[in-house]
Amino acid sequence: MPQVDRIAANRAAIAARRARAEVKRKLREGELSPLRALDASADPDSPAASLRVTEFLQTFPSFGEVKTARTLEQLEISPRKRLGGLGSRQRARLQAFVRDRIGADGVAPRLTVLAGPTAVGKGTVAAYVRDHYPEIKHSVSATTRAPRPGEQHGRHYYFVDDESFDRMLAAGELLEWATVHNSYRYGTPRGPVLEAAGRGETILLEIDLQGARQVRASMPEARLVFLAPPSWDELVKRLVGRGTEDEAERARRLETAKVELAAADEFDEVIVNDEVPRAAARLVELIRQADAP
Numbered sequence: 001m002p003q004v005d006r007i008a009a010n011r012a013a014i015a016a017r018r019a020r021a022e023v024k025r026k027l028r029e030g031e032l033s034p035l036r037a038l039d040a041s042a043d044p045d046s047p048a049a050s051l052r053v054t055e056f057l058q059t060f061p062s063f064g065e066v067k068t069a070r071t072l073e074q075l076e077i078s079p080r081k082r083l084g085g086l087g088s089r090q091r092a093r094l095q096a097f098v099r100d101r102i103g104a105d106g107v108a109p110r111l112t113v114l115a116g117p118t119a120v121g122k123g124t125v126a127a128y129v130r131d132h133y134p135e136i137k138h139s140v141s142a143t144t145r146a147p148r149p150g151e152q153h154g155r156h157y158y159f160v161d162d163e164s165f166d167r168m169l170a171a172g173e174l175l176e177w178a179t180v181h182n183s184y185r186y187g188t189p190r191g192p193v194l195e196a197a198g199r200g201e202t203i204l205l206e207i208d209l210q211g212a213r214q215v216r217a218s219m220p221e222a223r224l225v226f227l228a229p230p231s232w233d234e235l236v237k238r239l240v241g242r243g244t245e246d247e248a249e250r251a252r253r254l255e256t257a258k259v260e261l262a263a264a265d266e267f268d269e270v271i272v273n274d275e276v277p278r279a280a281a282r283l284v285e286l287i288r289q290a291d292a293p
């Protein structure tokens with residue numbers, strides 16, 4: 001390369017580095033919204049396009065190396081990628097992730113997550129809330145398991161096949177998801193949660209522990225409520241008494257429950273499910289607190 005060209009190239013590289021540093025500063029100081037930066041990066045000539053995804057995420061509060069690496073793995077994006085070089089699905093997943101954290105219009109979504117060990121009665125408490133407190137919005141999960149008698153598509157779950165679930169995952173449509181009891185997949189569709197947030201409403205998610213942890217990671221302001229059994233013996237009785245699972249499945253669920261019980265400490269609130277109406281009333285009280293301005 002002739003000397004003059006080399007000097008020009010060096011100058012251009014320095015200017016690009018400065019422009020990138022300026023984008024990072026603006027992101028860090030809140031002058032530029034991360035969603036805007038992502039949009040801008042679709043133009044290959046923009047300074048945002050040359051920002052690495054790692055640098056981009058590290059402008060988020062509390063995003064150190066470990067959390068950034070974990071997030072990129074979850075989003076299936078190589079840490080070396082630049083924003084301008086993202087594939088369309090990667091871009092959609094990163095956008096969805098950013099939107100979860102800051103909300104569509106900068107309003108953080110308000111979520112209450114109800115989780116707890118298997119057979120503790122999460123479903124029963126959630127159903128009680130649905131019947132007695134119709135103003136509370138519930139998230140309807142997608143699942144690959146078949147409907148049980150009486151369950152309606154779109155009300156209790158969206159019953160989907162494996163292919164549809166894969167498609168939802170790839171398109172970044174799920175806020176969180178998990179394989180529960182080593183068998184079927186369950187996930188929370190992101191759209192309704194963000195729409196509720198846009199209306200200033202809190203939405204209730206009744207999900208398993210793995211899902212609750214994902215929500216905590218992506219939406220630190222979500223309120224996590226742990227539903228606990230009055231005692232271990234009571235939990236075993238409920239698990240066996242339900243009679244909807246065979247022997248092997250019951251053993252598997254008990255094993256899961258043991259691990260799950262130990263997780264109560266990770267939650268913001270614990271409600272003991274001694275009586276369903278009382279537990280439901282307490283849950284509604286917590287949701288209303290979240291709704292209060």
Ligand code: 5GP
Binds near residue numbers: 176177178186206
């Ligand atoms: P069931 O098949 O008995 O309706 O639900 C089994 C488990 O899946 C329950 O512990 C329930 O909380 C959990 N679950 C239901 N929907 C979701 C979801 O969208 N995400 C996650 N992570 N777990 C879910």
